[in-house]
Amino acid sequence: MEKEGYDKAYSAAVNISSATTGLIIPPSNILIVFSLASGGVSITALFVAGYVPGLLIGGLLMLTAGVIARRRNYPRGEKASLTQISLTLMAALPSLLMLVIVIGGIVNGFFTATEASAIAVLYSSILVAIYGEVSLADIRPLMLATIKTTSIVLFLVATSIGLSWVMAYENIPQTITSALLTVSENPIIIILIINLILLCVGIFMDITPAVLIFTPIFLPVVTATGMDPIHFGIMMVLNLCIGLCTPPVGSVLFVGCSVANLKIQSVVKPLLPLFITMLVGLMLVAFIPEISLWLPRILGLIE
Numbered sequence: 001m002e003k004e005g006y007d008k009a010y011s012a013a014v015n016i017s018s019a020t021t022g023l024i025i026p027p028s029n030i031l032i033v034f035s036l037a038s039g040g041v042s043i044t045a046l047f048v049a050g051y052v053p054g055l056l057i058g059g060l061l062m063l064t065a066g067v068i069a070r071r072r073n074y075p076r077g078e079k080a081s082l083t084q085i086s087l088t089l090m091a092a093l094p095s096l097l098m099l100v101i102v103i104g105g106i107v108n109g110f111f112t113a114t115e116a117s118a119i120a121v122l123y124s125s126i127l128v129a130i131y132g133e134v135s136l137a138d139i140r141p142l143m144l145a146t147i148k149t150t151s152i153v154l155f156l157v158a159t160s161i162g163l164s165w166v167m168a169y170e171n172i173p174q175t176i177t178s179a180l181l182t183v184s185e186n187p188i189i190i191i192l193i194i195n196l197i198l199l200c201v202g203i204f205m206d207i208t209p210a211v212l213i214f215t216p217i218f219l220p221v222v223t224a225t226g227m228d229p230i231h232f233g234i235m236m237v238l239n240l241c242i243g244l245c246t247p248p249v250g251s252v253l254f255v256g257c258s259v260a261n262l263k264i265q266s267v268v269k270p271l272l273p274l275f276i277t278m279l280v281g282l283m284l285v286a287f288i289p290e291i292s293l294w295l296p297r298i299l300g301l302i303e
Contacts, residue, residue: 012256012260017278024241034046052295098123163212167216203250231293
């Protein structure tokens with residue numbers, strides 16, 4: 001029974017850690033928030049920059065989960081046939097096509113990121129109508145839930161803009177930049193310090209207000225060291241994503257434990273090797289800029 005309990009907790013831990021990659025791989029709402037907080041970093045470039053880091057973190061988590069599963073001799077499912085794979089892919093194709101429409105349309109300049117969100121909603125509405133998953137009676141509560149969520153985000157944006165103005169007026173970003181550059185002029189040390197601060201922030205603060213508050217503070221620091229703002233945006237979001245599955249405020253951790261009907265303390269231990277894996281991926285993203293910048297550069301979105 002103890003082994004079964006650990007196995008269930010480990011399964012929940014894998015799902016919780018894997019959910020963090022969804023905030024890096026576009027279309028990602030938090031990257032749009034970063035673009036706003038940074039004063040206009042290209043949303044298109046941020047979206048494209050998120051693919052390789054997101055796939056890297058996902059691949060590292062899959063590798064870690066596979067090694068642990070093999071060591072613990074977990075049962076294997078039946079190997080899917082080519083026919084089953086083809087049928088499943090065809091069934092999922094209409095939903096997967098949304099990513100092609102949204103990201104392809106933005107990258108090719110057919111519409112802006114804001115317009116893409118409206119197109120995504122319209123396409124989703126067509127899909128649910130075809131699949132019959134939403135009835136007319138569901139539309140009103142769905143719209144109310146959307147308005148509530150959007151209102152919270154817009155309220156956070158409004159207050160963060162006021163806070164950013166106050167910080168700019170008081171020269172707080174410049175003061176912090178000078179303080180960090182006083183500690184060390186080595187870009188590696190400064191990036192390590194910023195990563196450590198953001199990891200601590202992610203533990204105690206939700207990702208949206210954290211991005212809105214700390215982007216205006218740290219962006220001048222990293223640009224002074226020569227870091228590309230797009231690279232910094234991906235690094236920052238990845239830092240805060242790790243905080244989403246870290247107690248005591250990790251929202252993904254709480255949701256995952258609630259769905260799995262498990263206590264948080266029972267999931268923390270199985271999460272530890274996955275935490276280490278995510279930290280390794282974070283260091284790779286932080287210190288190898290091309291992981292984030294290669295694809296936007298290939299597509300001509302940045303120089």
